[in-house]
Amino acid sequence: MYTVVHRWLTLVLLVVIDFIALFIAPLVIVLIWLVIAFIAGLQALTKAYNGRPGLNTPGNAPKYDPTPTRRTPNPFPGFSPLVSPVLVTQIEETQNVQEVSDESRQLHIRLHSIADLVAKSSQAAHEHTTPQPFHRSRYDDAYETDQLLLPVRNDWSGRGSHVTFTHEETVPLEKGRTLGHGMNGEVVEATCMGIKLALKKIYHRYWIQNSQMKEIDILKNMKHHHIVRLVGTFTQKPYLSLLIWPVARCDLSVVLEALDVRRLYNLDFAQDHKFSNKLADHHLNMNELQDIVGQKEERMWSIFGCLTAAMVYLHQNNIRHKDIKPSNILLSQDGLWLTDFGAAKDFTSDLTSTSETRERGTLRYCAPEVSNYEQSGRSADIFSLGCVFLETVVVLTHTHTLAELAELRPSKNKSYEANLDRMDQWLALAESLEAKTQHLLYEIKQMLNGDRTGRPTAKALALRISSIDQYNSSQLPKRLHGSCCDLWFERELNVNKEQIEKLEREKQEYQRPKSCLCKLQR
Structure with missing residues (x-):
């Protein structure tokens, strides 16, 4: 019995040894060979990499050309349109690291590529492009703003987006200088999580008024690069x-x-003491104003298209601003924003876009139907915007002043709607031989139509402005919209041959003898 069992065990052992020899051993040998080859290859790559200049060497990063579509060179060589301060910091920190991971190395290469692209764009812009207004880049859009505001917008206080504080509690904000005053409170600068914000304080004795809640509700849903964010x-x-x-x-x-x-007066701002006092009222010093205005008044011409784009956005979202005026248009070197929606109206739930409300904005800029407490709609915003356009073009044409424009509005506290019979005289103040200015004055005249049904819609106005820019493309210093709105104008508007021909016919009318205008100016 023992012998039989021994033989069977021996036979099984031989079968197992044969199986290992035939199948397992070659597999193990192959695996060992692969490991040795991998180690050798890794050593070779490491040796080759160590032979290259370090990451600290300027210009070491490969040149990456993503061939972007429809990108416009940066008009201001001093600005970096595609690289935020955070990215610049990351670049500098990456340059100071001797040993980096593959992930860090790829990030470094990517950031260097972006920096190179910015440098080339800035150099090209300095050589043969004209300044564009206020904006770092067309890509400084609503999406980028969302990313910037993400830390504070989700939960600025640690207790939600709206908080009720008691008198004893400290609001988690660092308050700074006063920005302005209003009837119901003041506006101060505040810093939250490193982001500077405007803190608008509205006095309410017992309860929050409907108009105050209305501004909050409207601003909560606004997402446009020319409209302030709540x-x-x-x-x-x-x-x-x-x-x-x-x-x-x-x-x-x-x-x-x-x-x-x-x-x-052909003098510096500082020499005009009356104007200096006004700047003090706005808590603005001379250097800050000089930085904004500078020597590039042509930047101001893009205000027309940028404001129109904001107006299209509002009206498409069933919002009427109801108080368009120059003081409600914020400016800095980096942008332009429409603000103060305290009088705005959301007519989404209304059967019509017109309203019989007795609320009015600033009387100087309000439409005739608003002044007369009649039904008013989105066209009232167009009238107010036309008043702003008129004042802007009078200043930019350098032939007359705002004071002369005010003298031509003698009735009813110098409001525009009460002096529409002087419109031809207003337009004569901005008389120009440039076709672009003539076309713009024609649009302003339509916007200031006393009959609200005769005014263009915001979308139609945007189409006309885009047509004017394309028709007068040689007059680059006076583009009527900034690079920030290039993609929007290209995507939303389609300028066709018929519209260009219409501008040509209008141009022929402008070139008629201007004796009638001379008579109006006497």
């Missing part, structure tokens, strides 16, 4: 406070007067 709100009796981005340096009314004063 980051958060809080109450701490007796104030309701709104946290708004961005903190702009001044508004359009200050800039227009600055350009007007400089042209009228």
